Amino acid sequence: MSNAKVLPVLEPAVEPCCPPLTERPLTAQEAIRTAAMFKALGDPVRLRLFSAVASHEGGEACVCDISDVGVSQPTVSHHLKKLKEAGLLTSERRGTWVYYRVEPSVLAAMGHILGRYAA
Amino acid sequence: MSNAKVLPVLEPAVEPCCPPLTERPLTAQEAIRTAAMFKALGDPVRLRLFSAVASHEGGEACVCDISDVGVSQPTVSHHLKKLKEAGLLTSERRGTWVYYRVEPSVLAAMGHILGRYAA
DNA sequence: CAGCTATGTTGACACATATCGAATCAACGG
């Protein structure tokens, strides 16, 4: 028992977690956290889905708009779930369709971690 | 024999390949290319190794300086090879030790791809 | 309510990858 911070999935790595890669060597904890964000974008299908949402009008898109990436519908759903778990996307059901939206803070954190190279 | 451009490892995806994720949906080709870069940083051990090199004095470090990440020496070598194949690091042998150095252009490309979020 | 469409979930499988031990290669020193 003890504390309730055990569940890893409830912490989508949104908070400003880690310093730029050039500042000092990351600790094991920081590396696990940061790697999860990069890993989420480390798959071509996920990257295309994310890009489709990010570039869509209004910063959001329903699954029906973005599901044409060459894989089956369950696979699309699977990848969207991964992106959501990584904190990169949020979803909301409005009637028949489910809309996905980009979470800017996590992208900002990734840009921050890349440090001076990203500038 | 024929031409010498057969080896795939000679194309480390350094050139400015892709637009920001928010500009338009990535094509399949672009996504494969971009995902490879993010994937390389999507492992905690690789991230720690890369951070150790990036934050080391002079922007370079020998394997002996950074191999204390909790995995065996062959595993360290394996991950460094992956980072090199992704174009994130370059290596050079000087006497007994091998020195690794950050390739800034790839990091810049990643920052560019993150788009306005990284700023 | 019945049927239809849009998403999500489950189970299974093929493939990739992270890891280690052992062997090998490279440089240095006696």
Add this chain to the structure above:
DNA sequence: CCGTTGATTCGATATGTGTCAACATAGCTG
């Protein structure tokens, strides 16, 4: 030239991951 130390490669294995078919769920519409 041989032994030592650092670094990579090889072989094997366990785990992770992407994928799809089948099924389940949610909401609209008649």
